[in-house]
Every structure is written in structure tokens, then in C-alpha cells.
Amino acid sequence: MSITTIVNDPVTLIAKAKWAFSTRRVQKESVVSMTDDFNNTQHGDLILGRVMEIGQHKGIQLASGRRSELFRGDLVVLPCAARYAPDQFEGIAQIDPAGADMLAGGGCLGKARARNERIKAPTRVLPIGKLTNRYGKAVNVADFALPAATRPSKIPVIAVFGTAMNSGKTLATARLGYGLRQTGLRVATIKATGTGSFGDFNEYEDTGVSYIADFTDAGMATTYMLPLARIKDGIERLLADAEAHQCDVAVMEVADGLFQRETAALLADAEFRARVQDIVFACGDAVAAAGGVAELKRLGWEPRALTGLVSCSPMASAEAQAATGVRVMTKDELADPAEAVALMRTMNTAAEPREKVA
């Protein structure tokens, strides 16, 4: 009688693992093996690991859309990726076999380079293996991306930028999408850049818009440190897919602040400038509004409206409006179909007519 002992059988392990939200497009059947060679691990490669130490992230956002509490010893599948989050970590896409850092709850494993002093050290994960496919190649979230666009999309785009994380961009995106949706338009809400997370995704979805997607659908676990061309390609994939879903307009959130690496690169890019019809700018107060609008103008952008935390205060709104000459809109105004459609009506390109008789 022969007994075969299988240690670290990937099929058994990955079935028991908690798969992060940013891996949600991955077909698990494509994983047949794994390697413990973490050299040359690329942004997006899937890593199976065990939670060694609970730190900042006490839970993981699962691919199913649910948060799961993390316990020491839990098996997790996370993509290796870089993260930009001034209120948490800055980290790079690098896997230390002795222990890697969980940089985001939505699924981002790497090496922390900087940490906001108000938060705890990252949750630590012991890498077990880099998942591989039947060709012996690393399984990467990019393998499951939406297809590349076959022709340039034409769907009108309203982009939402902000001063920083938590300035109100996601709320603005969701509410504007909701306002437009109420008029009968088929609306796409899209997150173009950032860190894979179901929070924003679910907030969009709750508004009942016709199409929701983020950069993870374009094959990127996060967009930090990725080449601009790849990010633009991802945006085009999402817009083309929204168009294929017969959407009339896209409201697209661009993560973080104007000075963030990828956001700044997009703002300065002529092709991106030509692709976006209008922008809404979310900010926290009047000074941020003035600084943000000045920076946008320097780059050739004229925001259509200001929103975000500044809009919660009538006094701050009045100051911001006086300083910039740009209208401040509250979340309720963005969600009002009369306001939303007026904003869209004066975009550079009107949505194409669509005929559909039930």
C-alpha cells in the first residue's frame, strides 16, 4: 500500500481560503498549482497566504461582497499590488516570503513603505504560494479582465475628482448617477482608479444604475504605480463595456487627490482630457476648493460643480463659491433628476438617442 501525503495541495487550500474582493473576476478552476518562488512577482499575481498577525485590517472584503472577520491562521487569496492611501499605507507590489503586508481590506498584498501614524501596523500574511495556471504561469487578475475595446467608446463621461481620499467623491458619483437614473437614462457608474474595494462598488450599486464597474474589472487590483497607458486602457475597457450595456452616460470617479501620481497624470493627459465632457470636484472646505479649482484650471479643466464635505456647510459653500465662481452642489442636488439632467444637458456631447418600445 502506498500512501501519498500531499502538503499544501493548492486545490484544497484555495477552496478553503478567503478570496478578496479584488480577485472577484478570477475563475478558481484556472488555478492548478502554485510556486513558492516569489521573485519577480508582478502587480496582480495571486498569492495564497495565512494570516500571521492581525493588525490594521481585522477583516477582509470577500469576492462575494461580504466582509469576513480575519483570524490568525486564516487562509487568504490576495493579489500582490501597490497601494496609495495617505490615511493608511503606502506600499509597493513586492512579496517578502517571510511575511507580507495586507495593505487593503479589499485585497492588496505587498510591502508597506509608509504608514499614517494614527493607524496600526498592517495585518501580516505569510505567503504560502503564488498561484499558477496549467501553463505554470502566475495567475494574475489581468487574465480575467474585460476584453480590450475594439473601437473608441463614445459614451459621454462626467468625471468626479477630489482633493483627497474621503472628500466625498464616491457619494457624489453615486448621487449623480442616481439623479440621472431617475430621468430614465441608463447610467454607468465607474471607478477608474484606486484600490479594489467593495465599499464604493456597493454604494454605486445601491443606486440602481444600469452598470457598475471598477478598475478591477479591467484587470487591476489597484492602479497605484501602474503605467498611465495601462490605466487609460482600463478606463477605455470599462467605458466600452458600459456602452455595450447600452448606457447613455457614465459617471466616473477618479480616486484620491489631484496630486496623486495617477490622478495627476490623467489630468495632464490630452487624450483623457478629450474623452471627458465635464468634471465635478469634491472638496472639504473653501480653501481646498480654491486650491483645487486653481490647480484644475492650471491643467486646463473647468469644473462644472463643487461638491463633497464643503457642501454640508452653507457658510463654507458660500465661501467656496465666492472664491472660485463655481457652483457648490449638495448630495441632494446631485441626486435631484432636474439638477442632474441640467448638468448633463450642457455637457459637450449630448447622449445619443435610443429607441426602445416595450
Added chain:
Amino acid sequence: MINRHTTPAENDATAIQLLQVNCVSHQAPISARVIMPSGPVTNPPIVAIHGISRDSDAVVDAFLEASMDRRRIVIVPHFDKKHWPVFQRITGRHRPDLGLLAILAALRQDGILGNQAFDLFGYSGGAQLAHRFSMLFPEKVNELHLGAAGWYTLPDRNLPYPLGLGKGGNTRKSWHHLMANGLRQYLDRPITVYIGDQDVKEDRSLRSDTLLNQTQGRNRLERAQRYVDLVAQHQTGIDLPVTARLEVLADCGHDFLDCCRKGGLIRRINWTGDPVAQY
């Protein structure tokens, strides 16, 4: 929630389904009846809004035959007094526009309507809402049919909202801006105003004040005539074809049923309804 009140006999081309739609808008619950001709329907649907008496039954009755003959879906909202004390005007507190949008959203959700624009008819107070809704959401409306409105929001920036599109005093929201924003689109459609030749009573239900009387006239007939003239003038001013038209109903006062029976109000609607303005 949609209830089907009648079921057509199979293969009966003359059968009609009358659906009851109950939905909720941001302001309040709202209901509507939907007249559905059996078999395939053509042309954009028509939304028909009752007047200040809120007699949506009368509107349903008036549209039944034409709906069947012309194979058009007709949607008849009901703004009940409890939830919609004001449905003629769009203000910060009163948002009948959201009520209409909620009905349309429910019908889209149930697959009864697509995303197409619709023709909009309103009588009296309903005509007030019809033209104001169209000014806010011109892309949603093809042809506009206004029956005997008491008064109008004029496409005139020198008059304060709601009389015109200038800054008004008593609302937080910038309705004048929102309506001015879509003014060109609003004017770019057929606008037909129907009025009885005897609709000249200055009764209690007709709003009257100095500025209104000066700018629009003292009675509904005069106001309808001036409105059509002003809309035509604005259309000419921005190089649009003049599509504003006045239909005077002979021997009719302000009674809706009289206007239908004696004046042929419903028959006069352009039931061929080719769409002219859509998203």
C-alpha cells in the same frame, strides 16, 4: 406594484387592459392608470394629467377609445389631494415632477415602457404641470398638449419664477436656472394649446394678480393666446421652426368633458406622434 384590472380576450383587437400602478416618489405615494391596447403598440406613449378637480377617471374615459384606435399606451397619473396638495407647480416643497418620473420608472421596471420619450397632455392644472415638467425635462417629452391652463411659466427671463424664468423670491432652488438651461430644447417641439372659445370666466379657481393679469391676460382664453404668441416669438428668435399652435374649441367653456364632447379635444391631438425630441 402593478395590478391588471381587465384581461383582454385572446385575439380581440378591440380589447384594452387597464393597469393600476402604485408607486412611491420622493415626495409621496402616487398612482396611475395605464391604458394598454391589446397587441403591439406603436408610437410614443402619452401621459395625460387631470385638472384641479383631480378627476383622473374622466381622463381615462376620454382617452380609452383613442388609445385603442391608435394603439397608443396612455398613462393617467392621479395626484390625490392628501399627498399632492399642489401638483400644478414645481417648487421646493412640491415636486410633482418626481411623481411623474416615479410612475415612468415603475413602468420601465415592469417592462411596460422603454426609455423612449412620451407625448404629454395636461388639462387645466394638469396643463400647468405638463409645461413646467417639459421645461425641466425637455428631453423626456415629444409633443406637448396643453388644455386650458390657468396660467403659464413664460419663457421670459425678465419675469420672476414661476411667472417667468427670472430669479424668483420664494424658493430655495433655482428653478428659473434649471428651466432656462433647457429652454431651447423645450421650444424645439410641437406645443399645442387647446382652449374653449368661452373659457373666459374669471372665477375663484383662476389665479389672478396684477403682474399675472398684465403679462398673461385676465382669463384662460387670453392667456392661451398670449402664451402661444410668446412661444412662437421665442422660437423665431432662436431660429427654431414655429411649432406653437392654438386650437380654439368652439362652443366650449372650461369643462373638460364639454371640451372633449363638443370641442373634440382628444381627437384633435396629433395621434400620429412622430418623435421629434429625444435623448
